[in-house]
Amino acid sequence: MSFFDNKYIQQRIEKADALKAEGINPYANDSARNTTIDKFLNVNSDLAHAETKRDESRHYCVAGRIKFFRVMGKASFLKIEDESAMLQVYVTRDNLPEGFYNNVFKKQIEVGDIIEVEGFPFVTNQGELSLHVDGFKLLTKAIAPLPEKFHGLTDKEMRYRQRYLDLIMNSEVRKTFKIRSQIISLTRRFFEDKGFLEVETPMMHPIAGGANAKPFVTHHNALGVDRYLRIAPELYLKRLIVGGFEAVFEINRNFRNEGMDATHNPEFTSIEFYWAYKTYKDLIALTKEYFEYLFDHLKLPALLPYGEMEVDFSKFTEIPLIESLSAIGGVPEIIVHDKEKMLVYLRENGFEVSDSLNVGQLQGEMFDAFVEEKLINPTFITMYPVEISPLARRNDANPALTDRFELFIAGREIANAFSELNDPIDQLGRFEGQLEAKAGGDEEAHEMDEDFVRALSYGMAPTAGQGIGIDRLVMLLTNEHSIRDVLLFPAMKPLKHEMNPSDEDEEE
RNA sequence: GUCUCGUUAGCUCAGCUGGUAGAGCACGUCACUUUUAAUGAUGUGGCCGUUGGUUCGAAUCCAACACGGGACACCA
Numbered sequence: 322m323s324f325f326d327n328k329y330i331q332q333r334i335e336k337a338d339a340l341k342a343e344g345i346n347p348y349a350n351d352s353a354r355n356t357t358i359d360k361f362l363n364v365n366s367d368l369a370h371a372e373t374k375r376d377e378s379r380h381y382c383v384a385g386r387i388k389f390f391r392v393m394g395k396a397s398f399l400k401i402e403d404e405s406a407m408l409q410v411y412v413t414r415d416n417l418p419e420g421f422y423n424n425v426f427k428k429q430i431e432v433g434d435i436i437e438v439e440g441f442p443f444v445t446n447q448g449e450l451s452l453h454v455d456g457f458k459l460l461t462k463a464i465a466p467l468p469e470k471f472h473g474l475t476d477k478e479m480r481y482r483q484r485y486l487d488l489i490m491n492s493e494v495r496k497t498f499k500i501r502s503q504i505i506s507l508t509r510r511f512f513e514d515k516g517f518l519e520v521e522t523p524m525m526h527p528i529a530g531g532a533n534a535k536p537f538v539t540h541h542n543a544l545g546v547d548r549y550l551r552i553a554p555e556l557y558l559k560r561l562i563v564g565g566f567e568a569v570f571e572i573n574r575n576f577r578n579e580g581m582d583a584t585h586n587p588e589f590t591s592i593e594f595y596w597a598y599k600t601y602k603d604l605i606a607l608t609k610e611y612f613e614y615l616f617d618h619l620k621l622p623a624l625l626p627y628g629e630m631e632v633d634f635s636k637f638t639e640i641p642l643i644e645s646l647s648a649i650g651g652v653p654e655i656i657v658h659d660k661e662k663m664l665v666y667l668r669e670n671g672f673e674v675s676d677s678l679n680v681g682q683l684q685g686e687m688f689d690a691f692v693e694e695k696l697i698n699p700t701f702i703t704m705y706p707v708e709i710s711p712l713a714r715r716n717d718a719n720p721a722l723t724d725r726f727e728l729f730i731a732g733r734e735i736a737n738a739f740s741e742l743n744d745p746i747d748q749l750g751r752f753e754g755q756l757e758a759k760a761g762g763d764e765e766a767h768e769m770d771e772d773f774v775r776a777l778s779y780g781m782a783p784t785a786g787q788g789i790g791i792d793r794l795v796m797l798l799t800n801e802h803s804i805r806d807v808l809l810f811p812a813m814k815p816l817k818h819e820m821n822p823s824d825e826d827e828e829e
Numbered sequence: 830g831u832c833u834c835g836u837u838a839g840c841u842c843a844g845c846u847g848g849u850a851g852a853g854c855a856c857g858u859c860a861c862u863u864u865u866a867a868u869g870a871u872g873u874g875g876c877c878g879u880u881g882g883u884u885c886g887a888a889u890c891c892a893a894c895a896c897g898g899g900a901c902a903c904c905a
Contacts, residue, residue, distance in 0.1 A: 327839065328856090328873090329839050329855080329856065329874090332857080333856090389865080391864055391866095391868095393863080393868085394860075394862060395862045396862035396864085397864090398867080411862095413862060431855090432855075445863050445865090447864070449863095449864090449865075451863090466840080466855060467839085467840080467855085468839075468841080468855090469839085469853085469855065469866095470840090470866060471840095471853090471866045472841040472853095472854080475840090475841070476836095476840085476897085477897070477898065478896070479840095553905095577904075577905080579903075580830075580902090580903070580904085582900095583900095584905075585903090585905075735905095765903095788905080789905095793905070814896065815896095816895085816896070
């Protein structure tokens, strides 16, 4: 059964055919629109206070999709919507060509169609600024009916799979994606203004590196080799620092072949930036400035709700990870350096932990268990144990710790940053350790990237680098709780009738 | 990956302890020249997610599967 077999669609196809028979193109080629709806509403808002409530000397042509259709005999009220706003238009039989109102307008036009109307502004008895129509043209016939006008489209599956329909029916969804676009645009401008250079590094990698994650594999036919969709741009961006660029950033997609849930999509957007001659402390200052910049330009209040929480963005604090365990997590101070005591404490509190974990890993577990969810206001957690920070530089004063921070907001990690490891021999050793882990069955362990080590061996200036998950940032700033609500086309499982392209023999 | 809830008309949803399917919106027809989810009258519209089982009989009970939501685990 095809989509078009539906009786409602058949009915609308018949209307389109009837229009063609009457010499009206249901898919017009051009539009004479000369203003948008929000401009129309702004420019004519004075009529609300005018004596006559109308001004026939003004004339506009607007266009949009019909969302409401109210026929009252020889007059009708429609609501049409364009990207900017919704407008009520008043259509009467006597203001249109002979026969058009009864034979075309009432019979062939319906909710969902895209039309163009011209006329003059007036205010109705109910006080709504509207357009008094004296010219009507169908631009596009919709042969599929829209969802119900009051409840709209609420089925999440359909909203994600048919996002166009979601955008038609739910104007607040459009708002969310406008904010997303603004955030990316502002981010780009912020870093450019700071002197960073935007670069594009490969998305098809011979070696998947820069993060612990399973990659997607694709195949290059001409070369006869497999390629990995990148899991992080990190190693390429650092090569650029070696090459002499001193501040670079890249905003784009990463791909990770892992599960999907409310905070994970197989492809996600991040910004990574690297800054030579700086340390993670400079990045803390930069990050605060970045948030101020975003809040300022997005005109967001410093007190922002997120679900049940209220986040105060005027209060950024900073605390070393181990200190946070007792100060915030309430863990007795005497146990946070003792492996056995931490094991007992975690198990007493219902967490399953393996005996094989070392002190640094256990401190990480303790943080996840007792601290993370309590970090509502923006908090920089600093000085991570070296065991859980394979790419970060050791702290000069305490080599068990690293010059690293993660930023937590509303109980979630938003950014990860550190002073970069730039000792090539140390880096080589860490890659070798990863190879052992991989041989031992860790599918997410890093692969050896000899060229990256070679690059470092030419000398990389002391550099600080940071990554921010853009999707999660957008979630935070738009009070959305599923990553699918900030991605226009989130990944979905294939439907039964959708064939896997690899099962077909089609070639272009 | 595990647990849990859901899937009924184009859309939003009812449908009890099993007895051949209901409403509102939309759509068709009629009335109506200032309505606001317009209103009134009337009509059309269903492989009850898929497959199997129990039963004289299944939208309803059971099982498996598919897709989706939520939670947990891993990650960003």
